[in-house]
Amino acid sequence: MAFEIPKINYTGKIKEITIGAGNKTATVGGRDCYPFHLFEGTMPHPPIIAMEIWDMEPDNWPEAAIEPFKDVISDPPAWAKKCVEEYGAQIIVVQLKSTDPNDKDRPVDEAADMAKKIVDAVPVPVVFWGTAVSEKDEQVLKKIAEVCEGENLSLSPVEEAIHKSVGASALGYRHTVVASTPIDINLAKQLNILLGNLGVQDEHLLIDPTTGGLGYGIEYAYSVMERLFQAGLTQEDDKLQIPMINNLGNEIWKCKEAGLPKDELPTMGEPGRRAILMEAVGAVCYLLAGSDILIMRHPESIKLAQEMINDLMAEN
Amino acid sequence: MALTGIQIFKMLPKTNCKECGHPTCLAFAMALASGKAELASCPDVSDEAKEQLAEASAPPVRPMQIGAGDRSFKIGGETVLFRHEKTFLGSPGLGVLVSTDTDEGTLTEKLKVWDTFQFERVGFNLRPELVAIKDVNGDAGKFAALAKKVIDESNFCLVLMSEDVGVMKAGIDSCADRKPVIYAATKDNVDDMGALAKEKGLPLAIKADDMDGLMDLTGKLTGMGLKDLILDSNSRTVRRAFEDQIWLRREAIMKKNRALGFPTITFPCEMADNLDKETVIASMFIAKYAGIIILSDFIGESLFPLLVERLNIYTDPQRPMTVEQGIYEINGPDENSPVCITTNFALTYFIVSAEIDASRVPSWLLIMDTEGLSVMTAWAAGKFVGDAVGIFVNKSGIFDKVKHKKLIIPGYAAAISGDLEEEVKDSEILIGPRDASQITKFLKEFGV
Numbered sequence: 001m002a003f004e005i006p007k008i009n010y011t012g013k014i015k016e017i018t019i020g021a022g023n024k025t026a027t028v029g030g031r032d033c034y035p036f037h038l039f040e041g042t043m044p045h046p047p048i049i050a051m052e053i054w055d056m057e058p059d060n061w062p063e064a065a066i067e068p069f070k071d072v073i074s075d076p077p078a079w080a081k082k083c084v085e086e087y088g089a090q091i092i093v094v095q096l097k098s099t100d101p102n103d104k105d106r107p108v109d110e111a112a113d114m115a116k117k118i119v120d121a122v123p124v125p126v127v128f129w130g131t132a133v134s135e136k137d138e139q140v141l142k143k144i145a146e147v148c149e150g151e152n153l154s155l156s157p158v159e160e161a162i163h164k165s166v167g168a169s170a171l172g173y174r175h176t177v178v179a180s181t182p183i184d185i186n187l188a189k190q191l192n193i194l195l196g197n198l199g200v201q202d203e204h205l206l207i208d209p210t211t212g213g214l215g216y217g218i219e220y221a222y223s224v225m226e227r228l229f230q231a232g233l234t235q236e237d238d239k240l241q242i243p244m245i246n247n248l249g250n251e252i253w254k255c256k257e258a259g260l261p262k263d264e265l266p267t268m269g270e271p272g273r274r275a276i277l278m279e280a281v282g283a284v285c286y287l288l289a290g291s292d293i294l295i296m297r298h299p300e301s302i303k304l305a306q307e308m309i310n311d312l313m314a315e316n
Numbered sequence: 317m318a319l320t321g322i323q324i325f326k327m328l329p330k331t332n333c334k335e336c337g338h339p340t341c342l343a344f345a346m347a348l349a350s351g352k353a354e355l356a357s358c359p360d361v362s363d364e365a366k367e368q369l370a371e372a373s374a375p376p377v378r379p380m381q382i383g384a385g386d387r388s389f390k391i392g393g394e395t396v397l398f399r400h401e402k403t404f405l406g407s408p409g410l411g412v413l414v415s416t417d418t419d420e421g422t423l424t425e426k427l428k429v430w431d432t433f434q435f436e437r438v439g440f441n442l443r444p445e446l447v448a449i450k451d452v453n454g455d456a457g458k459f460a461a462l463a464k465k466v467i468d469e470s471n472f473c474l475v476l477m478s479e480d481v482g483v484m485k486a487g488i489d490s491c492a493d494r495k496p497v498i499y500a501a502t503k504d505n506v507d508d509m510g511a512l513a514k515e516k517g518l519p520l521a522i523k524a525d526d527m528d529g530l531m532d533l534t535g536k537l538t539g540m541g542l543k544d545l546i547l548d549s550n551s552r553t554v555r556r557a558f559e560d561q562i563w564l565r566r567e568a569i570m571k572k573n574r575a576l577g578f579p580t581i582t583f584p585c586e587m588a589d590n591l592d593k594e595t596v597i598a599s600m601f602i603a604k605y606a607g608i609i610i611l612s613d614f615i616g617e618s619l620f621p622l623l624v625e626r627l628n629i630y631t632d633p634q635r636p637m638t639v640e641q642g643i644y645e646i647n648g649p650d651e652n653s654p655v656c657i658t659t660n661f662a663l664t665y666f667i668v669s670a671e672i673d674a675s676r677v678p679s680w681l682l683i684m685d686t687e688g689l690s691v692m693t694a695w696a697a698g699k700f701v702g703d704a705v706g707i708f709v710n711k712s713g714i715f716d717k718v719k720h721k722k723l724i725i726p727g728y729a730a731a732i733s734g735d736l737e738e739e740v741k742d743s744e745i746l747i748g749p750r751d752a753s754q755i756t757k758f759l760k761e762f763g764v
Binding site: 002003005006008036037038039102212214215216217218219222223224226227230255256257266267268269270273274276277278280281282283284285288300304305307308311312313314316 | 398399400432433434435437526527528531553554555556558559562563566567570571592593595596597599600603604615616617618620621622624625627628629631633663666667670673674751753754757
């Protein structure tokens with residue numbers, strides 16, 4: 001008997017979500033099959049790699065991560081521009097590190113001023129990512145929503161504790177909410193429902209399933225993401241048919257092995273290339289697990305991951 | 317063809333003795349049919365039924381041992397498509413390609429370097445397993461000499477790559493005890509290569525350009541009595557290779573197609589022109605179903621991420637990774653250094669130890685066995701409570717190493733402070749931060 005391609009039946013489809021506004025938009029989702037299973041479905045919008053910048057000069061980045069940005073690293077708007085102009089970033093993610101109450105604790109108004117400058121500097125959509133200290137994130141994200149009214153920014157991480165107030169701001173000032181839950185399919189669904197009850201449409205929603213670093217919990221995120229897309233695509237769970245976003249670069253580059261000098265453990269090789277490959281390997285895992293927006297740091301890892309996307313999407 | 321649960325049930329003793337762990341023989345039969353039980357757990361099954369059922373109850377992807385000695389490993393045996401359903405079992409072997417135009421001195425040097433790529437992590441020794449010797453010039457003597465060098469000078473297992481049966485035979489004879497994988501039988505040499513593999517009792521990889529070609533070959537070889545086969549669908553572009561891995565696994569698991577129910581061998585080394593790209597392609601094969609992955613070179617920068625990914629993807633999703641209970645020294649602590657306590661969930665340990673390490677404050681870290689639960693969960697489950705932690709601290713031997721009795725506990729376990737103080741005589745309990753990212757700040761202030 002001749003071989004027949006073993007296909008499965010899909011009953012759902014990931015929703016198409018457009019972030020950004022005006023002529024600064026990017027669209028993800030729309031996929032009606034498992035990631036890159038193009039023999040039995042379609043992916044109208046391949047995953048997008050977003051580039052991260054910080055809203056302050058990073059004080060703990062390994063040398064290799066600083067190198068490509070060293071001319072702009074103390075100037076967030078210039079840094080964002082460089083990501084777009086030189087590295088072709090389609091989405092910019094601003095990590096709001098300066099607002100961390102346990103560190104610099106930059107006041108809300110100042111943080112929002114900086115946010116506005118960055119948004120105005122680039123011709124692509126912007127995602128703002130807080131420090132996961134929810135009391136502060138709540139204030140900062142609300143203020144950014146207000147000063148950037150109508151930009152359809154993506155505001156993250158919106159945890160259950162702050163979903164009402166940040167969700168309301170996103171509604172009022174027309175932004176997208178990144179619903180963030182700690183590696184749990186039921187909590188992810190519940191938060192999407194709560195945001196829906198508040199009036200946030202699915203079209204303005206992204207899922208942050210929580211991202212683990214390579215060797216630091218990647219397998220938990222990987223499996224919960226596979227379960228999330230299975231629920232959406234084969235179990236008709238329309239509350240989970242939402243694209244996913246993963247804050248990967250931040251997790252990879254803060255882990256010990258990304259910065260370990262060669263003389264401490266020569267068999268692990270040069271720290272720069274090691275960390276770049278750790279980020280690229282992590283990226284492949286998240287792409288296969290259904291990430292739609294993958295936030296990355298180093299231009300070389302991004303290039304490797306982008307080539308993988310292109311190769312997986314290539315015509316046979 | 318695989319049997320259904322009802323067909324299997326008819327061959328079982330129908331005693332409903334429950335010895336197998338299932339409530340009835342029918343339930344056991346259903347579990348066998350879906351590959352979730354082993355026939356061996358039935359105490360009363362007849363030999364005749366055993367034989368008939370052996371095939372039906374075998375895992376849909378043939379399990380097999382690769383190589384011999386220290387670095388030997390198992391591949392196949394998989395029963396699921398997604399790791400949240402059941403642990404992936406056959407963690408893929410990583411190999412490096414050596415062609416027969418490599419001179420022997422160079423190989424000696426390389427083997428020494430490759431042997432150093434071993435990384436300790438959560439009680440595992442992470443390292444690659446294989447060297448693949450590839451015949452590029454039909455020189456049987458050189459082929460055999462390189463293979464012999466690998467077994468004499470290292471404990472790597474081997475893949476022998478030649479489509480020439482004479483060359484292959486010479487190679488096998490020089491390293492037979494290490495149980496090399498034979499690569500490859502093709503439609504042109506299948507009879508001779510099959511006979512050789514059978515005679516030597518070695519796993520045989522087969523190569524064909526499509527699934528039908530693979531099925532023809534596996535049909536023929538299993539007909540000859542071979543069991544341990546490995547598949548190469550000869551796709552060398554990323555998308556086709558990815559699809560083939562998915563199709564093969566689905567055929568085995570969803571369609572119970574025994575003709576394709578074998579592990580696979582993949583060649584990132586033939587799919588890219590640089591090692592960085594090979595590395596990301598290999599990472600795809602680790603996540604999606606390869607049995608053996610051959611790279612063009614081993615370097616630490618590339619192996620470390622791949623080995624960690626492999627460890628992560630192939631862990632039991634139901635059981636958290638743990639580290640050993642005990643005293644960990646960080647940054648060279650002395651008798652005045654702070655003593656921190658946390659649980660043995662591997663992620664907790666990694667993050668806490670990395671933060672202490674980054675703080676550069678010499679410290680003692682006490683890791684208590686909480687069966688892999690994180691601080692909050694362990695506390696909630698009653699495993700990380702004052703008296704339990706106290707008994708652990710008292711027995712740990714930490715007070716032979718420090719001359720103070722200040723103990724730093726995780727912020728999330730602040731509630732155990734009173735009980736712990738009572739349990740550990742003369743102790744002073746300090747509440748550390750709730751989030752590991754604040755450890756540096758905390759320890760620096762502690763030092764003042």
